[in-house]
Amino acid sequence: MSNRTFTMIKPDAVENGHIGAILKKINSAGFRIIAMKYTKLSLEKAQKFYEIHKEKPFFDELVRFMSRSPIVVAILEKDNAVEDFRELIGSTNPAEAKKGTIRNLYATSMGENAVHGSDSDKNAVIEGSFHFDPSEILS
Numbered sequence: 001m002s003n004r005t006f007t008m009i010k011p012d013a014v015e016n017g018h019i020g021a022i023l024k025k026i027n028s029a030g031f032r033i034i035a036m037k038y039t040k041l042s043l044e045k046a047q048k049f050y051e052i053h054k055e056k057p058f059f060d061e062l063v064r065f066m067s068r069s070p071i072v073v074a075i076l077e078k079d080n081a082v083e084d085f086r087e088l089i090g091s092t093n094p095a096e097a098k099k100g101t102i103r104n105l106y107a108t109s110m111g112e113n114a115v116h117g118s119d120s121d122k123n124a125v126i127e128g129s130f131h132f133d134p135s136e137i138l139s
Protein backbone atom coordinates (compact mmCIF):
# COMPACT_ATOMS: atom_id res chain seq x y z
CA MET A 1 0.00 0.00 0.00
CA SER A 2 1.47 3.34 -1.03
CA ASN A 3 1.27 6.46 1.07
CA ARG A 4 2.17 9.08 -1.54
CA THR A 5 0.74 10.28 -4.81
CA PHE A 6 1.40 13.16 -7.17
CA THR A 7 -1.22 15.62 -8.45
CA MET A 8 -1.52 18.59 -10.77
CA ILE A 9 -4.35 21.12 -10.81
CA LYS A 10 -4.46 21.62 -14.57
CA PRO A 11 -4.70 24.89 -16.58
CA ASP A 12 -8.49 24.69 -17.08
CA ALA A 13 -9.18 24.44 -13.33
CA VAL A 14 -6.68 27.21 -12.50
CA GLU A 15 -8.13 29.49 -15.22
CA ASN A 16 -11.65 28.85 -13.89
CA GLY A 17 -10.69 29.81 -10.31
CA HIS A 18 -10.98 26.33 -8.76
CA ILE A 19 -7.60 26.03 -6.98
CA GLY A 20 -9.06 26.79 -3.54
CA ALA A 21 -12.07 24.48 -3.88
CA ILE A 22 -9.92 21.60 -5.15
CA LEU A 23 -7.33 21.98 -2.37
CA LYS A 24 -10.18 22.05 0.16
CA LYS A 25 -11.54 18.75 -1.19
CA ILE A 26 -8.04 17.24 -1.09
CA ASN A 27 -7.56 18.26 2.55
CA SER A 28 -11.10 17.23 3.57
CA ALA A 29 -10.47 13.76 2.12
CA GLY A 30 -7.55 13.34 4.53
CA PHE A 31 -4.56 13.99 2.27
CA ARG A 32 -1.58 15.87 3.70
CA ILE A 33 0.24 18.18 1.27
CA ILE A 34 3.96 17.48 1.69
CA ALA A 35 5.16 19.54 -1.32
CA MET A 36 3.42 22.14 -3.48
CA LYS A 37 4.23 24.70 -6.23
CA TYR A 38 2.37 27.15 -8.46
CA THR A 39 4.22 26.94 -11.75
CA LYS A 40 3.92 26.83 -15.54
CA LEU A 41 5.15 24.07 -17.86
CA SER A 42 7.02 24.95 -21.03
CA LEU A 43 5.91 22.99 -24.10
CA GLU A 44 9.16 21.00 -23.87
CA LYS A 45 8.61 20.14 -20.21
CA ALA A 46 5.03 19.06 -20.89
CA GLN A 47 6.28 16.83 -23.74
CA LYS A 48 8.80 15.27 -21.38
CA PHE A 49 6.30 14.76 -18.55
CA TYR A 50 3.82 13.04 -20.90
CA GLU A 51 6.45 11.11 -22.91
CA ILE A 52 4.60 7.88 -22.11
CA HIS A 53 1.66 9.16 -24.23
CA LYS A 54 3.73 10.40 -27.20
CA GLU A 55 2.24 7.90 -29.66
CA LYS A 56 -1.34 8.71 -28.64
CA PRO A 57 -3.53 10.71 -31.07
CA PHE A 58 -4.25 13.29 -28.34
CA PHE A 59 -0.58 13.93 -27.46
CA ASP A 60 -0.21 17.32 -29.22
CA GLU A 61 -3.50 18.58 -27.85
CA LEU A 62 -2.49 17.38 -24.36
CA VAL A 63 0.92 19.07 -24.26
CA ARG A 64 -0.42 22.32 -25.76
CA PHE A 65 -3.15 22.39 -23.12
CA MET A 66 -0.81 21.57 -20.23
CA SER A 67 1.62 24.35 -21.19
CA ARG A 68 -1.09 26.95 -21.90
CA SER A 69 -1.21 28.60 -18.46
CA PRO A 70 -0.18 27.99 -14.82
CA ILE A 71 -0.74 24.78 -12.89
CA VAL A 72 -0.38 23.68 -9.27
CA VAL A 73 1.77 20.60 -8.63
CA ALA A 74 1.79 18.76 -5.32
CA ILE A 75 2.80 15.57 -3.54
CA LEU A 76 0.13 14.17 -1.24
CA GLU A 77 0.39 11.74 1.64
CA LYS A 78 -2.27 9.39 2.98
CA ASP A 79 -2.60 5.63 3.48
CA ASN A 80 -3.43 4.05 0.11
CA ALA A 81 -2.78 7.43 -1.53
CA VAL A 82 -2.74 6.47 -5.25
CA GLU A 83 -5.99 4.52 -5.17
CA ASP A 84 -7.85 6.83 -2.78
CA PHE A 85 -6.86 9.90 -4.80
CA ARG A 86 -8.07 8.37 -8.05
CA GLU A 87 -11.36 7.66 -6.30
CA LEU A 88 -11.54 11.31 -5.17
CA ILE A 89 -10.87 12.72 -8.66
CA GLY A 90 -13.16 10.35 -10.62
CA SER A 91 -12.90 8.96 -14.18
CA THR A 92 -10.68 10.59 -16.83
CA ASN A 93 -13.82 11.42 -18.80
CA PRO A 94 -15.81 13.87 -16.61
CA ALA A 95 -19.07 12.64 -18.19
CA GLU A 96 -18.36 9.29 -16.50
CA ALA A 97 -16.99 10.69 -13.21
CA LYS A 98 -19.06 9.86 -10.13
CA LYS A 99 -21.12 12.66 -8.60
CA GLY A 100 -19.13 14.76 -6.13
CA THR A 101 -15.72 13.77 -7.51
CA ILE A 102 -13.34 16.59 -8.46
CA ARG A 103 -13.70 15.91 -12.20
CA ASN A 104 -17.48 15.69 -11.91
CA LEU A 105 -17.50 19.11 -10.24
CA TYR A 106 -14.75 20.99 -12.07
CA ALA A 107 -13.64 19.27 -15.31
CA THR A 108 -14.83 20.47 -18.68
CA SER A 109 -13.89 17.63 -21.06
CA MET A 110 -11.85 14.43 -21.47
CA GLY A 111 -8.76 16.48 -22.33
CA GLU A 112 -9.36 19.42 -19.99
CA ASN A 113 -10.13 17.34 -16.96
CA ALA A 114 -9.11 19.65 -14.07
CA VAL A 115 -6.68 17.40 -12.22
CA HIS A 116 -4.08 14.70 -12.62
CA GLY A 117 -3.51 11.81 -10.24
CA SER A 118 -0.72 9.23 -10.56
CA ASP A 119 -1.88 5.79 -11.70
CA SER A 120 0.66 3.72 -9.74
CA ASP A 121 3.13 3.96 -6.86
CA LYS A 122 5.99 3.81 -9.36
CA ASN A 123 4.63 6.69 -11.43
CA ALA A 124 3.89 8.71 -8.28
CA VAL A 125 7.61 8.64 -7.47
CA ILE A 126 8.69 9.39 -11.07
CA GLU A 127 6.19 12.26 -11.46
CA GLY A 128 6.93 13.75 -8.02
CA SER A 129 10.68 13.71 -8.74
CA PHE A 130 10.04 15.41 -12.09
CA HIS A 131 8.75 18.52 -10.29
CA PHE A 132 10.44 18.49 -6.87
CA ASP A 133 13.96 18.20 -5.47
CA PRO A 134 14.15 15.98 -2.38
CA SER A 135 14.87 19.12 -0.29
CA GLU A 136 11.44 20.55 -1.27
CA ILE A 137 9.50 17.58 0.12
CA LEU A 138 8.49 17.58 3.81
CA SER A 139 9.16 14.39 5.74
Ligand code: CMP
Pocket residue numbers: 053058061062092110111112113115116117
Ligand atom coordinates in the same frame (compact mmCIF):
# COMPACT_ATOMS: atom_id res chain seq x y z
P1 CMP B 1 -4.43 12.26 -17.08
O1 CMP B 1 -4.98 10.90 -16.82
O2 CMP B 1 -4.16 13.16 -15.96
O3 CMP B 1 -3.10 12.11 -17.96
C1 CMP B 1 -3.22 11.80 -19.34
C2 CMP B 1 -4.12 12.84 -19.96
O4 CMP B 1 -4.36 12.73 -21.32
C3 CMP B 1 -5.51 12.71 -19.34
O5 CMP B 1 -5.47 13.05 -18.00
C4 CMP B 1 -6.28 13.66 -20.24
O6 CMP B 1 -6.03 15.02 -19.89
C5 CMP B 1 -5.61 13.38 -21.58
N1 CMP B 1 -6.44 12.48 -22.37
C6 CMP B 1 -6.69 11.18 -22.14
N2 CMP B 1 -7.50 10.68 -23.08
C7 CMP B 1 -7.77 11.70 -23.94
C8 CMP B 1 -8.53 11.82 -25.12
N3 CMP B 1 -9.18 10.78 -25.63
N4 CMP B 1 -8.56 13.02 -25.73
C9 CMP B 1 -7.88 14.07 -25.24
N5 CMP B 1 -7.12 14.01 -24.10
C10 CMP B 1 -7.08 12.84 -23.48
